[in-house]
Amino acid sequence: MMNLPLVLRGDRQTFLVVGGGQVAQRKIHTLLASECRLVVVAEQLPVALQQQLAERADSCWQSVDADEQLDMADASFVVLATDDHALNEALAIKARQQGCKVCRVDQTDDNDFIFPAVVDRSPVLVAVSSSGSSPALTRHLKERLEAFLPLEYRELGSMMQSLRQRIKEKLPPPQRAAFWRRWMNSNVPELVLGRQPQRAQALSEQLIAGDEGQGGEVYLVGAGPGDPDLLTFRALRLIQSADVVYYDRLVNPRILEFIAPQAERFYVGKAKSDHAVPQEGINQLLVTSAQQGKRVLRLKGGDPFIFGRGGEEIEQLADAGIPFQVVPGITAASGCAAYSGIPLTHRDYAQSVRFVTGHLKNGSCNLPWHELIHPQQTLVIYMGLTGIPVICEQLIEHGMPPETPIALIEKGTLPDQQVHVSTVAEMPDYVASHQLQAPTLTIVGDVVSLYSRLAWFNG
Numbered sequence: 001m002m003n004l005p006l007v008l009r010g011d012r013q014t015f016l017v018v019g020g021g022q023v024a025q026r027k028i029h030t031l032l033a034s035e036c037r038l039v040v041v042a043e044q045l046p047v048a049l050q051q052q053l054a055e056r057a058d059s060c061w062q063s064v065d066a067d068e069q070l071d072m073a074d075a076s077f078v079v080l081a082t083d084d085h086a087l088n089e090a091l092a093i094k095a096r097q098q099g100c101k102v103c104r105v106d107q108t109d110d111n112d113f114i115f116p117a118v119v120d121r122s123p124v125l126v127a128v129s130s131s132g133s134s135p136a137l138t139r140h141l142k143e144r145l146e147a148f149l150p151l152e153y154r155e156l157g158s159m160m161q162s163l164r165q166r167i168k169e170k171l172p173p174p175q176r177a178a179f180w181r182r183w184m185n186s187n188v189p190e191l192v193l194g195r196q197p198q199r200a201q202a203l204s205e206q207l208i209a210g211d212e213g214q215g216g217e218v219y220l221v222g223a224g225p226g227d228p229d230l231l232t233f234r235a236l237r238l239i240q241s242a243d244v245v246y247y248d249r250l251v252n253p254r255i256l257e258f259i260a261p262q263a264e265r266f267y268v269g270k271a272k273s274d275h276a277v278p279q280e281g282i283n284q285l286l287v288t289s290a291q292q293g294k295r296v297l298r299l300k301g302g303d304p305f306i307f308g309r310g311g312e313e314i315e316q317l318a319d320a321g322i323p324f325q326v327v328p329g330i331t332a333a334s335g336c337a338a339y340s341g342i343p344l345t346h347r348d349y350a351q352s353v354r355f356v357t358g359h360l361k362n363g364s365c366n367l368p369w370h371e372l373i374h375p376q377q378t379l380v381i382y383m384g385l386t387g388i389p390v391i392c393e394q395l396i397e398h399g400m401p402p403e404t405p406i407a408l409i410e411k412g413t414l415p416d417q418q419v420h421v422s423t424v425a426e427m428p429d430y431v432a433s434h435q436l437q438a439p440t441l442t443i444v445g446d447v448v449s450l451y452s453r454l455a456w457f458n459g
């Protein structure tokens with residue numbers, strides 16, 4: 001490493017910025033985010049920045065010419081950001097003679113320090129630097145990290161900061177390190193990130209008191225329709241932190257790769273006729289694993305509360321007094337609609353949308369047909385593939401125009417997604433003569449006619 005990243009205590013430093021252009025303004029903004037004393041020398045400065053400087057006790061703007069009379073005596077760090085190369089050069093020499101460290105924005109190989117890109121979760125800071133080689137790469141990495149680190153890391157950092165002294169007084173160094181490892185591996189961080197501060201505080205106190213906090217927890221998480229990029233940040237975090245995972249058939253194996261290597265994982269089925277573990281058995285497994293103190297991830301395709309029996313599973317948890325949290329996922333209707341270019345509502349075609357299941361508990365397909373026939377309503381049918389002949393026949397019998405467009409989206413959002421479009425009159429023959437595979441979602445309504453214009457995803 002030619003460069004050494006350090007964290008400076010801002011409130012003990014004086015920075016001098018020379019220049020008032022775009023680049024200088026960016027540096028001023030960065031410095032204003034810290035508690036440093038800041039002197040800006042520039043002929044002109046936007047009013048908002050002038051005000052911000054005026055509001056800070058020790059900071060100021062001096063609208064003087066940045067010539068060689070400049071007083072740098074108080075500054076430890078000088079940022080030279082004028083557009084006059086010769087002036088920057090002269091000021092750099094002078095600043096160094098006075099013992100200041102210099103950052104020149106026009107001459108990156110003549111810098112004593114540079115500014116990293118910062119992800120601010122104060123007190124936690126993540127600084128990214130490419131050592132001046134590529135600001136674009138630095139920005140890109142910062143954006144990635146921003147997206148990945150929830151704002152709640154601030155709370156987590158503050159909580160740990162407030163506990164530090166207490167733990168220091170209570171435990172000698174070797175036990176202290178072990179305590180913090182236990183604390184970080186407990187459910188406390190996840191409770192803080194999941195915005196449950198009271199539970200986090202209670203569990204933290206339990207751990208400080210020496211109680212290992214035996215209680216487990218269940219995360220009921222929607223894994224979305226297939227494309228791993230459609231996971232939520234929270235889903236990904238919980239997948240990575242679970243001790244044991246129970247997953248369904250519809251969860252993409254690429255998503256299972258995010259599970260920690262040491263975590264146990266169990267396939268519990270859920271194909272129409274393949275319940276590797278019956279529903280009651282799954283409910284009981286969740287309870288038992290949590291009672292063993294584990295962080296249990298129940299991972300389901302799509303959204304757990306949409307035709308996912310998520311409600312049934314957490315009912316049993318609630319009865320057993322097991323803490324749980326539910327993380328929504330992108331349901332197949334949203335995923336398939338988006339990836340096939342069929343908007344579920346559209347002002348010209350449909351003002352409402354209705355989700356129904358084509359597969360009922362007793363294996364029949366006994367839907368309230370009258371309610372489904374509505375002009376300007378899109379019908380989305382989950383689990384409807386085998387019922388297509390009955391569904392289409394009943395829809396027409398109950399008044400739906402036979403030429404109504406219908407789409408079957410096979411393996412929606414996955415690289416081998418297929419979209420099959422026909423009319424309700426002709427779809428049964430189409431399905432009979434094509435080898436469609438599950439999972440397949442059915443969309444019925446005039447919005448389907450937009451497919452030919454709006455399709456964009458080619459897998």
Ligand SMILES: C[S@@+](CC[C@H](N)C(=O)[O-])C[C@H]1O[C@@H](n2cnc3c(N)ncnc32)[C@H](O)[C@@H]1O
Nearest residue numbers: 302303306308331332382383411412439440441
């Ligand atoms: C038991 S339901 C589960 C639905 C899930 N909870 C959700 O919110 O998407 C399973 C049905 O969802 C639909 N489905 C799920 N993922 C799909 C996908 N990637 N492509 C097409 N249909 C899908 C199919 O109709 C499948 O039969």
